[in-house]
Structures are given as C-alpha cells and as structure tokens.
Amino acid sequence: MAIAILIAALAGATVVLFYQPRWWLPDAISAHARAYDSQLSLTLCVVGLIFVFSQGLLAWVVFRYRDRGQAASPSGGNHKLELVWISVTAVVFVGLAVTGQGIWAAVQMGASDPRALRVEVMAKQFAWSYRYAGQDGAFGRVDIRQIDDSGGNPFGIDSRDTQGADDITAPLLRVPAGRPVELLLRSRDVIHNFFVRELRLKQDVVPGMTIPLRFTAEKTGTYEVPCSELCGLGHHQMRSALVVMTPEAFEEWLQEARRP
Amino acid sequence: MTIFSTDHKVIGKQYMGLALFSVLLGMVLSLVMRFHLVHPDAKVRLFGALWPDGAPGGQMTPELYLSLMTMHGTIMVFFVLSTAPQSGFGNYFLPLQIGAHDMAFPVLNMLSFWTTTASLLTLLAAFFVEGGGPLSGWTAYPPLSALGKITGPGQGLGQDLWLAAIVLFCTASLMGAINFIVTVIELRAPDMGYFDMPLTCWGWFVTALISLFAFAVLVAGGLLLLLDRTAGTSFFIPGGLIVSDQIQGRSGGSPLLYQHLFWFFGHPEVYIAILPGMGLISTVLSVFSGKKVFGYKAMAMAMLAIGVLGFAVWGHHMFTSGMSPYSSIAFSVLTLAVGVPSAVKTFNWVGTLWGGRLRFTAAMHYALGFVSLFITGGITGLVLGQPGLDIYFHDTYFVVAHFHLIMGVAAIFAIFAGLHYWFPHMYGRFLHEGMGKVHFYLTFVGVYALFVPLHFAGFAGNPRRYPDFKEYEFLQPLLPLHVGVTHAAYFLAAVQLIFLANYFWSKRRGALAPGNPWGASTREWRDD
Amino acid sequence: MTNVARTGQTVLIVASSMLFAAFTSAMAVRRAMGGDWQAPALPAWVWGTLLLAPIASWLVHRERLKAAMVAGSLLVASQFVLLTNLTMASIGDAFCAVLVASHAAHAAAGVLALGRFGARAGLFWHFVGVLWIYVLFVFGAWA
Numbered sequence: 032m033a034i035a036i037l038i039a040a041l042a043g044a045t046v047v048l049f050y051q052p053r054w055w056l057p058d059a060i061s062a063h064a065r066a067y068d069s070q071l072s073l074t075l076c077v078v079g080l081i082f083v084f085s086q087g088l089l090a091w092v093v094f095r096y097r098d099r100g101q102a103a104s105p106s107g108g109n110h111k112l113e114l115v116w117i118s119v120t121a122v123v124f125v126g127l128a129v130t131g132q133g134i135w136a137a138v139q140m141g142a143s144d145p146r147a148l149r150v151e152v153m154a155k156q157f158a159w160s161y162r163y164a165g166q167d168g169a170f171g172r173v174d175i176r177q178i179d180d181s182g183g184n185p186f187g188i189d190s191r192d193t194q195g196a197d198d199i200t201a202p203l204l205r206v207p208a209g210r211p212v213e214l215l216l217r218s219r220d221v222i223h224n225f226f227v228r229e230l231r232l233k234q235d236v237v238p239g240m241t242i243p244l245r246f247t248a249e250k251t252g253t254y255e256v257p258c259s260e261l262c263g264l265g266h267h268q269m270r271s272a273l274v275v276m277t278p279e280a281f282e283e284w285l286q287e288a289r290r291p
Numbered sequence: 292m293t294i295f296s297t298d299h300k301v302i303g304k305q306y307m308g309l310a311l312f313s314v315l316l317g318m319v320l321s322l323v324m325r326f327h328l329v330h331p332d333a334k335v336r337l338f339g340a341l342w343p344d345g346a347p348g349g350q351m352t353p354e355l356y357l358s359l360m361t362m363h364g365t366i367m368v369f370f371v372l373s374t375a376p377q378s379g380f381g382n383y384f385l386p387l388q389i390g391a392h393d394m395a396f397p398v399l400n401m402l403s404f405w406t407t408t409a410s411l412l413t414l415l416a417a418f419f420v421e422g423g424g425p426l427s428g429w430t431a432y433p434p435l436s437a438l439g440k441i442t443g444p445g446q447g448l449g450q451d452l453w454l455a456a457i458v459l460f461c462t463a464s465l466m467g468a469i470n471f472i473v474t475v476i477e478l479r480a481p482d483m484g485y486f487d488m489p490l491t492c493w494g495w496f497v498t499a500l501i502s503l504f505a506f507a508v509l510v511a512g513g514l515l516l517l518l519d520r521t522a523g524t525s526f527f528i529p530g531g532l533i534v535s536d537q538i539q540g541r542s543g544g545s546p547l548l549y550q551h552l553f554w555f556f557g558h559p560e561v562y563i564a565i566l567p568g569m570g571l572i573s574t575v576l577s578v579f580s581g582k583k584v585f586g587y588k589a590m591a592m593a594m595l596a597i598g599v600l601g602f603a604v605w606g607h608h609m610f611t612s613g614m615s616p617y618s619s620i621a622f623s624v625l626t627l628a629v630g631v632p633s634a635v636k637t638f639n640w641v642g643t644l645w646g647g648r649l650r651f652t653a654a655m656h657y658a659l660g661f662v663s664l665f666i667t668g669g670i671t672g673l674v675l676g677q678p679g680l681d682i683y684f685h686d687t688y689f690v691v692a693h694f695h696l697i698m699g700v701a702a703i704f705a706i707f708a709g710l711h712y713w714f715p716h717m718y719g720r721f722l723h724e725g726m727g728k729v730h731f732y733l734t735f736v737g738v739y740a741l742f743v744p745l746h747f748a749g750f751a752g753n754p755r756r757y758p759d760f761k762e763y764e765f766l767q768p769l770l771p772l773h774v775g776v777t778h779a780a781y782f783l784a785a786v787q788l789i790f791l792a793n794y795f796w797s798k799r800r801g802a803l804a805p806g807n808p809w810g811a812s813t814r815e816w817r818d819d
Numbered sequence: 820m821t822n823v824a825r826t827g828q829t830v831l832i833v834a835s836s837m838l839f840a841a842f843t844s845a846m847a848v849r850r851a852m853g854g855d856w857q858a859p860a861l862p863a864w865v866w867g868t869l870l871l872a873p874i875a876s877w878l879v880h881r882e883r884l885k886a887a888m889v890a891g892s893l894l895v896a897s898q899f900v901l902l903t904n905l906t907m908a909s910i911g912d913a914f915c916a917v918l919v920a921s922h923a924a925h926a927a928a929g930v931l932a933l934g935r936f937g938a939r940a941g942l943f944w945h946f947v948g949v950l951w952i953y954v955l956f957v958f959g960a961w962a
Contacts, residue, residue, distance in 0.1 A: 034656055037732065038663050041739045045667070054747035054772075056683070057765070071680055078670045085637065085666050092644045093659060096580070097651070103581035104646040112642070113589050113635065120634040124673065128627040131677035132620055138682065139616035156442070156534065175533050220534040221435040221442060222546055224611065224686060228752035228765070231683045237546055237613045238434055239529025255765050259686040259754045261428050263435060263443040264354040267757035395823050465834050473827045507834045511841035514917065524913040526845070543855055543910050548848055552841060 035094035042086035067231040154223035157265030171195015207281035224260035297397035303383030313370035331759035356758035357426035364429030376567035387815035390480030403466035410459035425450040433527035471499035494570025512552030554605035568705025580647025593632035626676035653727030657708035668696030689749025720801030737783035872948030
C-alpha cells in the first residue's frame with residue numbers, strides 16, 4: 032500500500048516540477064528555436080502522458096492486488112494484448128522520431144545561403160576566436176606556424192596572403208539581427224563544442240574538420256556560449272558570447288574593426 | 292588455495308566483493324565531486340593530504356575534479372554495472388538454475404576474475420602516478436586522450452594506465468562471455484530447452500552474447516588509441532594541430548573514427564548493465580505475485596530484440612559529433628524503435644502483477660522500484676533520441692539525469708532486489724526485511740530527489756563535466772538546485788549505511804532461512 | 820572433440836572475428852577519407868607464409884601435433900620478421916602492423932593451445948589459418 036502511494040506521489044511531484052516555468056529553456060531568438068520549442072513541448076507532452084499513465088498503472092496494480100488473502104489468478108500471457116501494445120508503442124515511438132526530423136533537416140541539410148554572413152570560428156584550449164572576411168569578402172589562407180595568440184593572430188592568418196590582410200579577428204561573435212549567418216567551426220587542438228542556448232543549436236568542433244552551422248538570429252542581445260564538449264582542465268572556463276546587434280550597429284562595428 | 296578457487300559460487304561471491312568495493316569507491320568519488328561543485332573555493336585539509344598535487348593547500352583543481360569524474364564513471368560502468376549483475380549473480384546462479392555442475396570452463400572462470408582484479412588495480416594505480424588519473428572522461432575522446440601530457444595533467448601515464456586497465460577488462464569480459472555462452476548452450480539439463488530457462492538465464496545469455504561482440508570492438512578502439520599514444524601512429528589524430536603552442540606533427544587520423552568504435556561498444560554496454568537485472572526483476576515480480584511471468588516467450592524475445600537492435604543505435608551518442616546528418620536520422624528511428632521491446636517488458640511486468648497476490652517483501656519493493664525507475668529513466672530517451680532535440684540537450688545535465696536514473700539507479704535496484712532475494716541461498720540467512728524496507732523507501736525518495744532536478748539543469752542548458760559553475764551568468768540561478776542535489780547525494784550516501792549494516796550483520800546473525808524461503812520454482816532452490 | 824570444446828572455440832572465433840572486423844572497418848573508413856592512402860609494401864616472401872597456414876591445419880587434422888606446432892611457430896616467427904621490417908611510414912603500414920601483430924598473438928596462442936590441448940584445439944587453429952589468409956588478402960590485394 033505504502034509503496035503504491037509513494038510511486039504515485041513521486042510521479043506526481045515529478046510531473047508538477049517539470050511544468051515549472053522557472054526551469055524552462057531560455058527565450059527562443061530565432062524561428063528555428065521556436066520550432067524546436069514546439070517539438071520539445073510535443074515530445075514532453077507525449078512523454079508526460081506515458082509517464083503518468085504507466086506510473087499510475089503501476090501504483091494502481093500494486094494497490095489493487097496487494098495480498099488481502101485473495102487467490103492469484105493465473106495468466107501466462109495474452110498474445111492479442113501483446114500485439115496491441117507492441118503496435119501502439121511502435122507507432123507512438125517511431126511517430127515521435129519522424130515528427131522530430133523536420134527541425135533536424137532544417138538545421139543540418141539546408142543549402143548554404145549565398146547572402147549569409149560567413150564567420151570562421153576557431154576553438155582552442157581554452158578560448159574562442161572569430162574571423163570575418165574583410166572588404167574583399169574572402170578569407171585569407173592560414174598557416175599554423177604563424178599562429179600568434181598574444182599578437183592577435185589566433186587563426187594563423189598567413190601574412191603572405193593579401194586576401195588575409197583585411198580579415199578581422201574578434202574575441203566575440205557579433206552578428207546582425209535578421210541576416211542568415213553561416214559559422215565555419217574549426218578547432219586547433221581537441222574537440223570542443225559551440226552551443227547557443229537561445230538559438231537551440233549545438234555543434235561539436237572537431238579538429239581536422241570544418242563544420243558549418245547556420246542560423247538567423249532575430250532578437251538583439253548578448254547570449255553566453257559555454258563550451259559543451261570536454262576539452263581539458265579549462266573546459267568550464269572557455270566562455271564566449273554571441274552578440275546579436277541591429278544591422279546598423281553591426282555595420283558600425285565592422286567599419287570600426289576594419290580601420291587599421 | 293580458496294582465492295584461486297574454480298568453484299562458480301566462490302567466483303560469483305568474489306565478483307560481488309569486487310563490485311561492492313568498487314561501488315563504495317565510486318560513490319565516495321561522486322560525493323567529493325558534488326561537494327566541489329557547490330563549494331569550488333573551499334580548502335579542505337583532507338583533499339590536500341590525499342592529493343597534494345591535485346589539491347594544493349586543500350583547494351581542488353579543475354584537473355583533479357575531472358580525473359575523479361573520469362574514475363567515477365569508469366569504475367561504476369565497468370566494475371559495478373558490468374560486473375555484479377552478470378559475473379556476480381550470473382556465475383553463482385546460472386549453473387544452478389540450468390542444472391549444471393559448474394560453468395563450462397571453471398579454470399577460465401577463475402582467470403577472468405583475476406584478470407578483472409588486475410584491471411581494477413591497474414586503473415586505481417592511475418591515482419598514484421605523476422599527473423594523477425586521466426581527465427578525459429570515461430569516454431576518452433581523442434585528440435584529448437591521444438596527444439599525451441600536453442593536453443593536460445593526467446594525460447600522460449594516467450591515461451596509459453586507464454587504457455591498459457580497459458584492455459584488461461575487455462579481455463576478462465570476453466573470457467566470461469565465452470564461459471556463459473557455452474554453459475547455456477551445452478550444459479543445460481536434458482529437460483531444459485531454451486524456452487524452459489528462467490528469464491534470469493535469458494538475461495545472462497543475451498548479455499554474454501552482447502559482450503562477445505561489443506567488447507571485441509572496444510579492444511580494437513583501445514589498442515588503436517594506445518598506439519596513437521605510444522607508437523607515433525595517427526589513427527585518430529588529424530593534421531594541423533597546435534597544442535600549447537606546440538605544433539603536433541602527425542596527421543591523417545579521424546577523431547570520429549574513435550567515437551564510432553567506442554560507441555559501437557558503448558551503447559550495447561548499457562544493455563549489458565541492465566539485461567541481467569531485467570531477468571531478475573521478472574523472477575522476483577513473478578514469485579511475489581504468486582503467478583507465472585506474463586508473456587514469458589515475449590519477454591525472452593524482447594531481450595533478444597534489445598540485444599540485436601542495441602547494436603544498431605550507437606550513433607545517437609554522436610548526433611552533434613559532425614557525422615553525416617542522414618545517418619543521424621537512421622540512428623534516431625532505430626533508437627526509438629529499441630524502446631519498443633523495453634516498453635513490452637514494462638507492460639509484461641505490470642501484466643505479471645495484474646491479478647496476482649502481491650507479497651511485499653523487501654526484494655519485491657526493490658523490484659517495483661526498479662519498474663518505476665526504469666520508466667522514469669527510460670522515457671527521457673524519447674527526448675534524447677531525436678537529434679533535433681538532442682542538439683540542445685547533448686552534453687547537458689539532462690543526459691546525466693537520464694543515464695543515472697536508468698543505469699545508476701534502476702540497475703542498482705535490481706542488484707538490491709537480487710541480494711535480498713538470493714541472500715538466503717548464498718548465506719543460509721535472511722537479510723533483515725524491516726531494515727531492507729526502510730533502506731528501500733529512503734533510497735527511492737533520495738534518488739528521485741537527486742536525479743529529477745538534474746533534468747531541470749538540463750533545461751537551462753547546464754553543461755556537464757564542468758568542475759564549477761562560476762564562469763557563467765546563466766548558471767548562477769541554478770546554484771540552489773545544485774546545492775539541493777548535493778544534499779540529496781549526502782543523504783543518499785548516508786542511507787546506504789543501513790544496507791551495509793544489514794548486509795554484514797545478517798551474514799552472521801540474520802534469521803536462518805529454510806531451503807526455499809520464497810516458494811519459488813526455479814532450480815536453484817531445489818534440494819538436489 | 821567434445822561439444823563443449825567445439826562450442827567454446829566457436830564462440831572464441833566469433834569474438835576474434837569481431838576484433839578483426841573492427842580493425843578492418845576502421846581501416847576501410849580511414850582509407851576512404853583523406854585521399855592519402857598508401858597500401859603497405861609487403862615483401863614478396865610474405866606470400867610464402869600463405870602456405871604455412873593450410874599446411875599446419877592439415878598436420879593438425881592428421882594429428883601430427885608437434886609438426887603442426889613447428890609450422891605454427893614458423894608462422895609467428897615470420898610475422899615478427901615482417902613487423903620489424905615494416906617501415907611504418909604511412910597509416911597503411913600502421914594498420915598492417917596492427918592486424919599482423921594481432922594475428923601473431925592469435926597464432927602464438929593457437930600454438931600454445933595445441934601444445935596444451937592437442938587436437939581438441941584444432942578448430943581454433945583452422946580459424947587462425949583462415950584468418951591469416953584473410954589478412955594477407957586484405958593487405959596484399961585489396962588495400
């Protein structure tokens with residue numbers, strides 16, 4: 032009896048706590064993020080229903096069939112029932128998987144937008160750097176032998192490549208609101224991970240690979256970026272930020288940054 | 292000498308002893324970790340004494356935290372969850388339940404226990420070498436784990452010892468798997484067909500089959516990583532790396548290749564941890580409901596399905612890794628599909644209870660707790676199994692909550708159930724029922740208090756594997772939650788003392804038990 | 820041999836096969852990426868060892884165990900020579916070394932098993948032989 036009550040109580044407490052807004056995800060700042068939240072809500076609803084139903088059923092069965100001197104009624108099985116719940120579960124589970132593929136495809140399989148602002152992201156133990164192409168719209172060649180962190184060249188832009196002379200290296204990721212952005216994620220040493228909560232986006236940054244990450248941020252603000260793949264003793268201090276600016280403010284910043 | 296006994300019952304107890312030591316050590320490590328998370332600046336004399344390099348002046352460094360975390364995960368996954376349910380209970384009870392005199396290869400059995408012990412000692416040695424234990428997590432991803440000391444403290448000899456320990460453990464497990472499989476195939480009593488075996492035996496059998504395939508692949512991954520570290524190869528090391536201002540000369544390797552090899556093992560590993568427990572829970576629920584298991588054949592087939600499908604889903608650990616997004620879709624569908632046989636088992640457990648006459652022994656309490664926790668831990672898999680959603684939750688505390696509930700709690704509850712159920716057989720006495728129930732209730736509440744809130748940290752995007760949360764503004768509002776979780780952890784640890792007291796006291800002074808105290812029908816309770 | 824001996828060796832063969840399958844697939848993946856794959860250069864004499872495996876198996880079949888162990892030891896010895904002569908210049912060489920060394924370990928274990936268990940360990944020995952033909956094929960022809 033007590034255990035039935037306890038199961039029900041814990042399940043109930045869990046459900047109540049899950050719906051506290053205090054711990055919900057931060058505000059969504061893009062269309063993708065809103066689509067994400069829809070899918071998450073749908074999934075949590077389904078999960079919540081399954082949770083309440085199954086814990087409730089368990090608690091009820093425990094209560095109903097506690098030993099009160101009754102005889103146990105034998106039941107070795109029931110093929111029809113098995114088939115029913117296999118089918119229902121399969122439909123619900125696989126159905127959920129299918130509904131979720133849309134937001135995945137939108138992020139991962141879209142084509143590169145030619146209008147997008149392309150920014151290179153460089154992760155290293157334990158800091159982030161960003162590179163913007165200059166007026167020429169092209170990124171200069173890099174050469175790891177020319178990497179000079181204290182000298183402001185974390186990318187190792189090759190001084191012999193004229194295209195790189197006007198590249199802008201920055202410690203924070205600044206983007207204009209409303210414009211598509213394509214990040215080109217690279218790492219110099221170990222695996223890191225670039226995560227922006229408000230965009231609902233996360234991507235491992237793998238040495239040896241250049242991985243694109245596309246988004247369009249709508250809301251101005253500064254959003255913390257925590258490294259999200261264990262990269263060493265400074266993993267928890269590898270903080271960065273996404274700064275979404277109005278297009279005007281962004282242009283101003285870009286002009287300012289371009290001045291030698 | 293008894294310690295080199297080839298008797299399966301002795302070996303089973305030896306494995307249980309090794310697992311008990313390991314779980315206590317693993318738990319202490321987690322307490323130290325939780326303490327540090329909420330008191331990152333504390334100077335603790337004990338830490339300074341134990342780890343003068345890792346905690347100078349008693350102040351724990353991030354690298355020490357990460358190495359404790361690595362050891363915690365490694366010890367718990369391998370030496371507790373892959374040991375007690377299978378090598379512990381399985382060695383003891385499989386031969387008895389199928390009517391065999393011992394396992395098929397008793398000498399091999401003894402060797403596999405001692406190889407496991409050698410593995411544990413090798414792992415623990417990492418604590419004591421220069422640089423301490425590795426900080427790359429139980430997953431040890433390269434290049435962090437492949438480039439040596441230059442990527443961080445503990446990444447020198449500590450990581451080498453860790454790898455050697457893993458390779459030893461794989462070898463021991465493969466030896467054990469061969470033994471279990473041959474025993475089930477060849478040594479069943481003449482009147483026991485495959486579908487006459489108790490579900491416990493099915494659990495051990497399928498687990499051994501999984502181990503056979505999975506551990507072999509981990510050996511491959513581990514050996515290749517060891518070679519990258521010691522022989523100048525570049526299986527996993529790409530070109531163009533510069534670490535701590537030093538250009539790394541090697542090139543041509545793929546960090547993702549390691550992840551594929553590791554998780555091809557790593558996912559089936561979690562089924563290794565849970566399947567024996569599932570078999571046991573079916574038995575306990577059946578015995579204490581006074582009815583046969585509902586849908587025995589479906590239960591056995593579901594275990595096989597989980598075992599087979601479990602090999603097809605490893606990519607769900609790699610959704611954000613940079614691998615092909617198309618393969619993620621395939622892995623996602625398969626991942627949610629593998630939830631189906633698990634759901635079938637859950638329904639059948641309820642079906643077993645339905646219409647029964649439920650006796651609430653301590654073992655039954657744990658079994659019911661297992662079902663409840665399996666549901667709670669398992670259904671968050673429906674969130675994480677979607678790559679579109681995992682793109683937020685990967686590497687957050689949501690994942691930590693998920694796997695702890697399912698592995699670190701449900702699987703452990705199955706062990707508690709097994710101990711209460713089989714203690715009379717192993718020691719001729721009962722574990723104290725009242726103490727057992729008190730322990731159950733306090734632990735059941737404690738684990739919910741500890742792990743459910745971690746989901747909410749995940750909602751907030753709280754990354755995992757952080758030694759402290761000082762750097763980020765968005766983490767500050769979560770500190771009270773973390774304090775609460777830490778207190779729950781202390782409470783939970785203290786409560787385990789009740790179980791320990793029960794265990795050690797009952798071995799000597801527990802109430803004497805008759806031959807078949809629970810009225811069960813499986814062979815181990817028969818006089819012959 | 821008894822059922823237990825046969826089943827035991829079969830299961831061991833499955834595990835070993837998985838190990839080599841893992842190495843092979845790692846190699847296949849690595850070969851497909853990067854575009855810098857260089858097949859390892861196997862010296863011509865290595866192909867002679869191709870015969871050692873079937874010969875040893877035939878000897879086991881005929882219960883000429885000492886001779887089989889000699890053939891097996893010859894195989895392991897030649898694998899050592901091959902390993903020390905690999906230049907390890909490329910990733911292809913590295914994979915070759917890994918598979919050859921793993922095979923040598925299995926072959927050595929097979930020889931010891933023949934010594935300890937006699938013809939009962941024959942099934943494992945036949946597997947070792949087939950596996951060597953596989954390894955040679957992978958590096959000599961396919962790589």
